[in-house]
Each structure stands twice: as structure tokens, then as C-alpha cells.
Amino acid sequence: MDTIKAINSRRSIKSFDKNHKMTQQEIIQLLELAILSPTSYNIQNWRFVTITDQSIKDKLSELSHGQQHVSEASLVIILCADLNSWDKDPQRYWENIPEEPRIALINSLRNSYSGKPGLQRDEAMRSCGMAAQTIMIAARSMGYDTCPMKGFDYNKVGGAINLPDDHVISMMVVVGKRTKDPSPRGGQLPLSEITFKNHF
Amino acid sequence: MDTIKAINSRRSIKSFDKNHKMTQQEIIQLLELAILSPTSYNIQNWRFVTITDQSIKDKLSELSHGQQHVSEASLVIILCADLNSWDKDPQRYWENIPEEPRIALINSLRNSYSGKPGLQRDEAMRSCGMAAQTIMIAARSMGYDTCPMKGFDYNKVGGAINLPDDHVISMMVVVGKRTKDPSPRGGQLPLSEITFKNHF
Numbered sequence: 001m002d003t004i005k006a007i008n009s010r011r012s013i014k015s016f017d018k019n020h021k022m023t024q025q026e027i028i029q030l031l032e033l034a035i036l037s038p039t040s041y042n043i044q045n046w047r048f049v050t051i052t053d054q055s056i057k058d059k060l061s062e063l064s065h066g067q068q069h070v071s072e073a074s075l076v077i078i079l080c081a082d083l084n085s086w087d088k089d090p091q092r093y094w095e096n097i098p099e100e101p102r103i104a105l106i107n108s109l110r111n112s113y114s115g116k117p118g119l120q121r122d123e124a125m126r127s128c129g130m131a132a133q134t135i136m137i138a139a140r141s142m143g144y145d146t147c148p149m150k151g152f153d154y155n156k157v158g159g160a161i162n163l164p165d166d167h168v169i170s171m172m173v174v175v176g177k178r179t180k181d182p183s184p185r186g187g188q189l190p191l192s193e194i195t196f197k198n199h200f
Numbered sequence: 201m202d203t204i205k206a207i208n209s210r211r212s213i214k215s216f217d218k219n220h221k222m223t224q225q226e227i228i229q230l231l232e233l234a235i236l237s238p239t240s241y242n243i244q245n246w247r248f249v250t251i252t253d254q255s256i257k258d259k260l261s262e263l264s265h266g267q268q269h270v271s272e273a274s275l276v277i278i279l280c281a282d283l284n285s286w287d288k289d290p291q292r293y294w295e296n297i298p299e300e301p302r303i304a305l306i307n308s309l310r311n312s313y314s315g316k317p318g319l320q321r322d323e324a325m326r327s328c329g330m331a332a333q334t335i336m337i338a339a340r341s342m343g344y345d346t347c348p349m350k351g352f353d354y355n356k357v358g359g360a361i362n363l364p365d366d367h368v369i370s371m372m373v374v375v376g377k378r379t380k381d382p383s384p385r386g387g388q389l390p391l392s393e394i395t396f397k398n399h400f
Binding site: 001004006012028032036044092093096126127128130131132134140148150161164167170184185188189194197200 | 201202203204206207208210212228231232233235236237238240242244246247248249250251253256291292293294295296297321322323325326327328329330331332333334336337338340341348350351360361362363364367370371383384385386387388389391394395396397398399400
């Protein structure tokens with residue numbers, strides 16, 4: 001599908017065919033595209049928990065104020081981030097570049113993130129945001145629809161997926177075959193109100 | 201351009217043709233696609249500051265540790281967010297839906313964000329992350345390249361753009377015509393290390 005069409009036709013869909021199953025190949029394709037999303041210093045801090053089992057989707061639906069589309073979706077992806085990825089063998093992130101710039105990058109990376117929990121968390125949200133949008137646009141082009149979600153109990157979902165202590169959940173994206181078209185967009189702000197030339 | 205090709209070929213580019221100018225129409229097209237990105241409760245919390253003036257790009261380059269591609273890019277977009285967008289006439293965000301669900305949404309929105317500065321900031325980073333990736337993929341499909349950036353002096357850039365007190369900068373995306381192809385990807389983590397079935 002053309003990129004502009006995929007971006008234009010992406011909508012948050014709330015009704016999916018609960019009998020539809022994605023193939024393993026489709027799920028892998030989606031994840032392989034997701035991990036082409038950029039991250040600061042290439043730290044690849046995102047971690048993706050994928051769920052296709054009906055009983056777990058039903059549990060996640062319960063933890064999302066009973067929202068049915070979590071149960072109905074073919075795939076639920078919980079986008080998490082490792083807050084300490086910057087400190088875990090960072091040479092892996094630039095193994096294909098010469099040693100000298102690699103060492104300089106590692107030093108710069110440590111200077112940037114060490115002792116800065118606020119920045120580590122910002123990076124988790126930013127990176128997952130970018131990856132989530134890749135997933136949503138890619139899914140659209142593969143004939144699927146999606147819904148990004150944060151309306152769930154983060155603590156309980158964290159418990160259900162054994163979220164490590166130094167990880168956070170950023171958001172959830174559900175993927176499936178739509179059974180109902182969305183309503184017109186709710187109320188878009190005009191470009192003139194949210195864009196600024198040179199300064200506010 | 202096909203969506204999958206746009207996602208695959210998006211790379212962080214560091215060398216742009218400094219003589220290339222984007223048309224106003226292209227810039228508007230890019231921004232109109234960006235604002236189709238989802239936001240929680242449709243709060244549309246992003247704010248986009250666009251810069252094409254050479255003297256301001258040069259200043260931003262200085263504030264980005266002298267990184268040349270900020271000067272060379274045709275367009276610099278500073279992705280900001282209004283932390284209080286949830287509280288500013290939220291009926292605008294669902295003006296096209298009936299009154300009863302609209303009022304319920306407004307109440308739910310206020311419950312979600314009121315008195316939660318951490319969540320407001322998370323939302324800024326998430327929303328801007330999603331919009332940034334839309335911009336980068338859309339730009340690719342329009343024949344441009346991009347580089348997402350956070351390596352700049354946030355306080356000084358905030359000052360330069362008159363950032364309002366209740367706004368934050370999330371990141372910067374520079375857009376332009378590449379003059380040098382990127383090196384191979386630095387070191388991608390295998391899917392097996394960053395994806396998990398059902399739980400960690």
C-alpha cells in the first residue's frame with residue numbers, strides 16, 4: 001500500500017473479527033519492521049511482548065476496563081522499554097563501526113543517560129511511540145487495522161507479563177481485521193493552531 | 201512509495217544538500233500527515249515549530265553540538281507538546297460526536313490527567329514519538345530523508361523558540377535531500393532478544 005494512503009487510512013479501530021488469526025510470518029514481518037524504527041544512540045530500548053492466546057487477550061481486556069477490542073484483536077503487542085539498555089553491552093549497538101568512534105559513542109552514551117532516570121523514561125516513551133507508529137502504519141499496509149492504547153492497569157498488566165524491575169510499559173497496540181468502519185474523525189485541530197513558524 | 205519500502209529505507213541521514221529548498225506545499229503536506237498520528241483521547245498535544253530560515257538553522261546547529269546536518273537540512277521541525285492540552289477546551293477534540301458520549305469522554309479525560317504531571321509528560325513523549333515517525337516515513341515517501349535528534353541543548357532551544365511554560369520539547373526532526381548514503385546499520389539486536397511471547 002502507498003505510504004500516504006497507509007498514513008491517511010490509519011484509524012483507531014475498536015471492532016475486530018475475533019476468529020481471524022494472523023500467521024506467524026505476518027507477526028514476524030510486523031516486528032521486523034518495528035525494529036527498524038530509530039532509537040537514540042541506536043540503544044534499541046524497546047521490548048515487544050506479543051500475545052495471541054485467547055485466554056491472555058481476555059485477561060488483558062479485563063485489565064483494560066473490559067474493552068472488547070482487546071479480546072477480539074488477532075494480536076496484542078505490549079510495548080515496553082528497558083530503562084537501562086544504554087548500560088547493557090552498548091558496544092552491540094555499533095558493532096559494525098570502527099573501534100575509535102565506537103568507544104567515543106559509548107562514552108557519550110554513558111554521559112547522556114547515567115544517573116538521569118527522567119531522561120531514561122522519556123527515551124522509553126519516545127522510542128516506543130516511534131515503534132508503535134511504525135507498527136500501525138505497517139499493519140495498515142498489510143491489510144490490518146490497529147488501536148493504540150494506554151487505558152489499562154499498568155501495574156497489573158506489568159505483573160501479568162513478568163515485567164522486569166528496570167523495564168516500563170509504554171503502551172499497547174492491538175492488531176486485527178476490522179469488522180466495523182470508524183466514525184468520522186472526532187474533531188481535528190486546524191494546522192494553524194498547532195504549527196508555528198520559527199517560534200511560538 | 202510503498203509503505204514497506206519507506207519503512208525499510210528510512211535511515212538517520214547526516215548530510216543534506218544545503219541549497220535544496222522544500223516548497224511550502226511539501227511542508228504543509230508533511231504536517232498534515234503528521235497530525236493524522238494518534239493521540240490519547242485525541243488530545244492532539246503535539247505542537248510543531250518549523251524552521252527553514254538559514255540563520256535560525258545555523259543557530260540550532262550551534263545548540264546541537266555543532267552538528268552540520270541541522271544547518272544543511274531544508275527543514276527543521278521541533279516537536280513540542282502542550283502538557284495541559286487535556287485541560288484546554290477538550291470538547292474540541294470530539295466535536296463531531298453526540299453530546300452524551302462527549303461529556304463522558306471529557307470527564308474520563310480529566311480523571312486521567314488531572315494532577316498527574318508524570319503522565320502528562322509521558323504523553324508528550326509518546327505522542328511526539330508517534331508523530332515523529334509519521335513525519336520520517338512520510339518524508340521518505342516524498343523523496344526526502346530525515347534525522348531524529350535529541351542531542352541539543354533543550355533549555356536554549358526552548359528559549360530560542362519562546363517555548364511556553366506549560367510546553368515541553370520532545371525531539372527534533374531534520375528533513376532534507378541526502379548528499380551521502382548512510383553506512384550499514386550499526387548493530388541490530390536480533391528479534392529473539394527483544395521480542396517475547398506472552399511474558400518476559
